[in-house]
Amino acid sequence: AQKITQTQxxxxxxxxxxxxxxxxxxxxxxSYGLFWYKQPSSGEMIFLIYQGSYDEQNAxxxxxxxxxxxxxxxxxxxxxxxxxxxxxxxxCAMRELGYSTLTFGKGTMLLVSP
Amino acid sequence: DxxxxxxxxxxxxxxxxEVTLRCKPISGHNSLFWYRQTMMRGLELLIYFNNNVPIDDxxxxxxxxxxxxxxxxxxxLKIQPSEPRDSAVYFCASSLRPGQGTNTGELFFGEGSRxxxx
Numbered sequence: 225a226q227k228i229t230q231t232q233x234x235x236x237x238x239x240x241x242x243x244x245x246x247x248x249x250x251x252x253x254x255s256y257g258l259f260w261y262k263q264p265s266s267g268e269m270i271f272l273i274y275q276g277s278y279d280e281q282n283a284x285x286x287x288x289x290x291x292x293x294x295x296x297x298x299x300x301x302x303x304x305x306x307x308x309x310x311x312x313x314x315x316c317a318m319r320e321l322g323y324s325t326l327t328f329g330k331g332t333m334l335l336v337s338p
Numbered sequence: 339d340x341x342x343x344x345x346x347x348x349x350x351x352x353x354x355x356e357v358t359l360r361c362k363p364i365s366g367h368n369s370l371f372w373y374r375q376t377m378m379r380g381l382e383l384l385i386y387f388n389n390n391v392p393i394d395d396x397x398x399x400x401x402x403x404x405x406x407x408x409x410x411x412x413x414x415l416k417i418q419p420s421e422p423r424d425s426a427v428y429f430c431a432s433s434l435r436p437g438q439g440t441n442t443g444e445l446f447f448g449e450g451s452r453x454x455x456x
Contacts, residue, residue: 259442267449267450271444319443324369324388324443325371325383325386326383327383
């Protein structure tokens with residue numbers, strides 16, 4: 225079974241609108257971490273935001289927030305006020321207890337139109 | 339501060355040739371990871387090191403792939419002999435161990451090495 229599932233291969237949004245990118249995960253651990261990365265067309269992987277499984281508050285970083293629903297095992301990324309520069313691939317990833325590595329989802333391509 | 343540095347950025351080679359990809363992690367990071375990215379399989383972990391010691395190489399596709407980390411500031415991923423199906427972007431990443439201080443174990447990625455095997 226896939227540990228990280230991103231069901232949206234592609235998403236379109238207009239500039240200045242908010243968009244939610246979905247991510248569900250599968251783990252039996254109680255302690256784990258969830259990450260979102262952005263990969264623009266230039267190819268580099270850029271860390272956006274982190275949520276720990278014991279964090280009581282949803283993580284926020286500027287225009288990025290993470291809608292963490294532990295019981296549903298979902299960790300959706302919300303981008304507010306989309307900008308043209310947000311057009312990129314977005315990857316959700318998880319680190320499980322005792323591991324240093326991240327397992328990545330297949331990604332969602334976001335296109336922001338003017 | 340310098341990030342993770344990978345070389346070469348692009349490599350085009352012919353089937354059967356040896357390919358060596360290089361990585362310099364961020365100074366002070368004690369974990370290093372090699373990932374491969376393809377359209378079909380996404381981002382796959384090949385191998386990772388903690389304190390220069392290989393911990394998990396179960397993602398290495400086959401014996402043609404090998405990785406070394408002779409010291410804390412350098413790692414190589416070697417493919418010998420290379421095949422067209424090895425064509426991919428290879429990323430090196432480094433991190434602090436999760437739990438060191440307030441560290442979350444975030445991975446810092448290099449810009450990747452795009453390999454094309456003809």
